[in-house]
Amino acid sequence: MKAIRIHEFGGPEVMKMETVARPVPAAGEILVKVYAASVNPADYVIREGGNDFLRPYLQLPMGLGIDLAGVVEAVGAGVENFKPGDRVYGLPNFLDGAYTEYLAARATQFARMPGTATFNEAAAMASCASIAWNGVMELGNVQAGQRILIHGAAGGVGNMALQFAKSRGAYVIGTASAHNFDFLRSLGADEVVDYKDENFETLLHDVTVVFNASPVRDAAMRMKSVQVMQEGGIFVCTQVDFPFSEAFINALAAKQATATFIGGTNLDFGYRLAEVATLVDEGKVKAVISKVYPWEEVAAAHRESETRHVRGKIVLEIRKEEEI
Structure with missing residues (x-):
């Protein structure tokens, strides 16, 4: 089979398509015939050698890609909730790489695709939906009527977080560039703030949950976020490589607020994707795809992803939808 792998860290040119052995699913794993994978900021961070959080785990040669959609080809011993022919979406084992024709991974990292979604759409949601679900539904515990502020709301994680919060009946405010305002409103945003030209800290108040899904590491933005939070609020952040400062922690404490990171190597969250699939089929959540590339491109x-101005997700099409 073919897979895209790297043998050195560097720019997009280090990614090579090569022939490798097709994996065999171990106990508790499924073998997936991959139809689509998406491109995430984590992919080019890993390709370049990682950040402080990821670097200790990286070993060459390695694959890239952290989410995918496809069809179950075979199941390993002990797998009872999937069977060959099931259309699934999910994540590879940690750092195994999803840019491949076949992938063996733990069954607990997958769920059945939404019945209304294509492979490309499902692949565009898997990792971002899981992160956003963790941040909004679990760590943030967003409830109806609460005010939630999402930084980077037009991105892959941010737009999922926005849609999940709206599905709970929250009042959602998103920061983004001005050209994304109509897009965010179409997803249900109640307010939008231009992160370039408007000072959100003077415009907003009584925010229960701040969800920071922005790719920009900005200590000042964190401090400003505390200003708009209500007493006992929650700050949830995806930037595991950018520690909270002492000043930020003290500012939170003064408001009896808390902060937490999303992250870690435990990827057994197929249960989240099953919940997401239900919302998609109910018409409450949808995939947002910026562009679909043949995986040979x-x-x-990656170059487009590195602009940090992608609306939603970029998808690599590995097989055509009709090739089942």
């Missing part, structure tokens, strides 16, 4: 896809 992975370098171009």
